[in-house]
Amino acid sequence: MNTLAQKQLITFDDKVVRQFMWASIIWGIVGMLVGVIIASQLNFHQLNVTQWLSFGRLRPLHTNAVIFAFVGNMMFSGIYYSTQRLCKARMASDILSKIHFWGWQGIIVAAAITLPLGYTRGQEYAELIWPINIAVALIWVVFAVNFFWTLARRNEPSLYVALWFYIATIITVAMLYIVNHLSIPTSWTHSYTLFSGVQNALVQWWYGHNAVAFFLTTPILGIMYYFLPKAVERPVYSYRLSIVHFWSLVFIYIWAGPHHLLNTSLPKWLQMLGMFFSLMLWAPSWGGMLNGLLTLRGAWDKLRTDPVVKFFIAAVTFYGMSTFEGPLLSIRAVNALSHYSDWTIGHVHSGALGWNGLMAAGMFYWLTPRLYGTKLHSVPMANFHFWISIVGILLYVAAMWVSGIMQGLMLNSTNAAGTALTYPNFIETLTAIRPMMAFRIIGGSMYLVGMGLMLWNLWKTARSGQPVNETREVAILERNSVDNMGVKDTFLSDPVTYFFGGLFLLMGWIFLPKGADITALVCALIFGAIAVRKFTTSHHTWSQWYERLLENWLPFTILTFIAVALGGLIQIIPTVMVNRAKNMEDRIQQVYTPLELTGRDIYVSEGCYNCHSQMIRTLLPDVLRYGDYSRLGESIYDHPFQWGSKRTGPDLAREGSRYPHSWHFNHMMDPRSTSVGSNMPAYPHLFTTKFDQKTLPKKIAAMVRLGVPYPAMTDLEIKENAIKQGIEIVEKLKEDKLTAAPDTQIVALIAYLQKLGKYDTLEVEDKLQKYPTAPGLIPGPVNPDQNRPAASSQE
């Protein structure tokens, strides 16, 4: 047992909690205001008043502001408050807390400046440029050190469930963020992603999906596990359920990323993995939801009177709804309809506004009176906030459901024979959903009004009291009574040994050659029998091991890291191994010329990827509409990949050479002149702004380092090559009586757009030379699967 040495008065650092809380509310309002603006821009293209405030540049600002500024600050506020109470200790370092707060706000300001300026990495929720990425990583480390140091100095022996979720959040976000942001800089504001094509797609959605999992879900679940019992004055419904739900959630979530790439050219085994693990997520997600809802048992009357409980329970209900919808959308057949449509947008907003937003509101309404030693200024106003938010979300989400399903059905509709599209004009499907986009503005505005009311209500509450830093008498633990589990105790204990031993033998059964596999299976069965016998005789020891784990933050953290890292490794390592030009069976992307590469950077900078994909899925309507489906090799040199996640405009994978230069020229100057009814912004600044020639050699050098096979060129040759190609485009434009300077951004962009979909096919002789005994490797004209057996025998 733990020995109580003495008692001591401890004053918690609640100042940092207040700071993060106000930051969250203010940034939340900014982020949601930008959301309403960009929703309006989708309906009224005239609102794209300048290049800095165009949809493509503001959309990343909106998502980053809501995720990292609103939810991030809210999360830190909740974590700092609850961790101190659960550890019965003040945060380990006030200085680290201050650095964390001001550093995080500095990062947000930097993002708010750079994103509208067009400085972006071009990956969703990972847009910030590399110097800011480094700052994020450093500040995250500061947070982690402060948090784990506090755990190490705690006066409560056991780690409560909320702390497990915080641990999982801190280590997983660090892992995801660092891997996905690996880049090679070419200037202070630009870099190329380390991964390309399918690798980049997989790593990006491993990160993107798990940003949802470990930034928007696990910390908020931790907050739920602390604040909901506090609000309803009852312990969590089932502590046992929380154990199963925690470990299942952190283990399964990490695998589900590939469900963002279903029906694309992502290898099928990964698609299968993404879909199955997404479906399995139903169980742990609903475990958390039920644990939250049932915590209210016997106290349902509070739901009528207490706005805090209202917000919490509505939030948990939205969590349940979103985590039901998520796996549903991960079913391949459903995804064929929903992906690239507003359905997905509605889904993420039901999670962000419903789960995160309402949890934040509930927590802030609970915290503010306590942080200022007073009563809430207006309960009716909080109730009104609740109802206007609920109606706003429902309006928003319902509009996006209708919009997404309607457009999805229209885009996928063909004649009875399946030979022609019912709605061949993309704009027709866009026009059909315009009224739904208007409801989206109304719903979003209502939610924003609610946030404004909350700010006013909490501000008045704070003004009626004084900042209070809670002081409490706690029993000081003797340090050697906890955190005394060594490596041997952790990893050489029966539960861990039998778990990994059994796993190792099962792997042998799967991977070993015939004969050896049976031996491995027999060994696994014998090993399993020994484990069961051992467990029946000494289950008390096994149980004690886990209880000790809960009193040892470092082994707990290491095991959590293993749980989350395993899923990522199994997906990413094989993909990195196979995504090489030598491994592609048929098509290899043509390398971009210097001018085309410049055009691509401009395309990324303007945020065109927010509306256009470059991935024709293996679906009949996609092929009928856009052309031959995309192959893996066609994006092998794309840093970053551009497969997209939403199509507000058509796919561009085969755009090259489809239209003359003049079409693109006019389209960018006035999109309505070429596409009647389009909601695309005009890009007049591209016609006057010169492209960046200075950093072009560095960009090519970075590409070469990344393995793109550029021929040897001097800096001068690179620049000359770009201008020469620019002149060729200008000459073509002249034939259509259009004028442009060869060094302008529009010329570079046209060069890029005309290159899309260009590829080389591998020569049959090359293949035969490479694999003389396996002629079957050469792709057949009808059924590419005919190559499989031959390829297998090659292994």
Place this chain on the structure above:
Amino acid sequence: MYKYVIYETWLDWVPYVAFGVTALVFITFSIHALIMRKDRADHLSHLPLDN
């Protein structure tokens, strides 16, 4: 259909391996949860209210 990388048979097994590992994790922690002492579970679930 739609395999455009050199085919590697071991990749086919990855989802099964993943599923097996998941099942083991799930079973292991379910057992841990089930054999946990009730008084211990009660104590831990009351930690947020312990002030």
